[in-house]
Amino acid sequence: MATILVKNIKKMVGLGAPAAPLRGNDLSRVDSIENAYLLLEDKVIAAYGAMEELKQSPGFDEVIDASGRFLMPAWCDSHTHLVFAASREEEFVDKLKGLTYAEIAARGGGILNSARKLQAASEDELFVSAWKRLEELAKWGTGAVEIKSGYGLSPEAELKMLRVIKRLKEKSPLSIKATFLGAHTYPPGYKDDHAGYIHSIIHEMLPVIGAEKLADYIDVFCEHGFFSPEETEMICRAGMQYGLKAKIHANQLNLSGGVEVGVKLGAVSVDHLETMDQQTIELLASSDTIGTMLPTAAFFLRMPFQPARQLIDANCAVALATDFNPGSSPSGNMNLVVAMSCIQMKMLPEEAINAATINGAFAMEVHHETGSIAVGKKANFILTKEINSLAFIPYAFGNNLIHRVMINGQWVSCTNQ
C-alpha cells in the first residue's frame, strides 16, 4: 500500500463532508487547520489533523514538506464544453471590429461554426485535443469536470462527441461527468423544422445514448431563439426516461423560463443566470437545484455578471464553473473564475472557494468522492506557493499560485516555487 505524507502544511482548508450544497452563511465558512498534516493511502485521504497529533510511523513512501503553503481541495468545474474541433478567434476579432452576434452568425459563425468543424473531425482527433485541454486544466488545479456534447447537432456527431467523453472518463485521473446537449441549437437542415430536430433528439439520439450509457445528464439551451421552456421540458423529460437528470442552460441572455423549468424538473443545476429577477431568484432559493454561475462567459461576452450577492443572500445554493468553450469562454482556468467572482461579483474569497469546490462537486454529484478534504475521499488537492492567506488567491488574480496538484493520488504538476 503506497502512503504519502504531506506535513507542516501552513493551513489546510476545505475540510469535512457536508451532506448538502452550502448556502447562505454556511457558504462563507471554510473549515481549516493550521500547521497540519495529510496522510494518503492508495490514492485516498486516510487521515488528517494538526501536526502534533501525527502518529509516528516506521516510514512513508513519500514525504512532502509543505511549510509556508496552503492545501485546499482541487477545483470542481461543473460546466464545460471542452470537446471541440477548433478555436474561434477569427470571430473574436470580427467582434472587436464591431460585427454583431447576428452578423457573425449570418457569416456561418457561432455554435454552427463549431458544429461544422466538429462534424469533419475524427473521434481520435477530438480525443487528442480534448485530452490536452484536460491535462492543462489539471495543472491549474481542476480535479473534477463536467463535459457536454452539443457541437455535433446530428446523431452521428453527437454520439461521436459523447464517445470521446467516455474515453476521457476511462483514461483520465479526473472525475468526469458527461452531459448530452443535442439541444444546443438547431442545425441548418432543421432551421424551419424545430419539431423535426427535437424528434431526432428524442427518437434517434437518446435511445443510443441510453443503450450505450454515454451520458449522465441532459442539457438544453433554454433561450429566446433557441429552445422554449416547453421544448426544454419535453427534451429533458425524454432524457429522464433514460436516467439522465437535467442540467439546463438557463437565463443567459433573457428571462428565458429556464430556471422555472429546471426547478419544476428537479434539475441538478441551472447554469449561466446572467439575467435574473427577484421572483426567479426566490424560486431557485426555494429549491434543491444549484445555480451555477459562469462569470468568464459574462466577461468574454461583455454581459452583466451574474447577481451572486442576491443569489447568496436569498439562500440559493450556488456553484462556479468555467463554461470552457470556443465561443463564449475560451478559458478553463478555475483560478480566474474564482478571482473574477470576488472582484466583479463581490463574493467573499471563502464563498467563491466553496462554490468552486464542494458546491461544484454537488453540481455533478461527485461530492462523495471529491470537493473537500475528508477521510475516504480521493486524493485531489492543490498545494499553493508560499502565501499568507486564502484571500490572497483571488486578490492576486492572474498570478499562478499553484505549487503542486495531486489528482486521484497522482502528481500532475509541480513547480520549484
Ligand SMILES: N=CN[C@@H](CCC(=O)O)C(=O)O
Ligand atoms: N450558451 C450556450 N452555449 C455555450 C457556448 C456557445 C458557443 O459555442 O458560442 C455557452 O454556454 O456559453
Ligand SMILES: [Zn+2]
Ligand atoms: Zn455552456
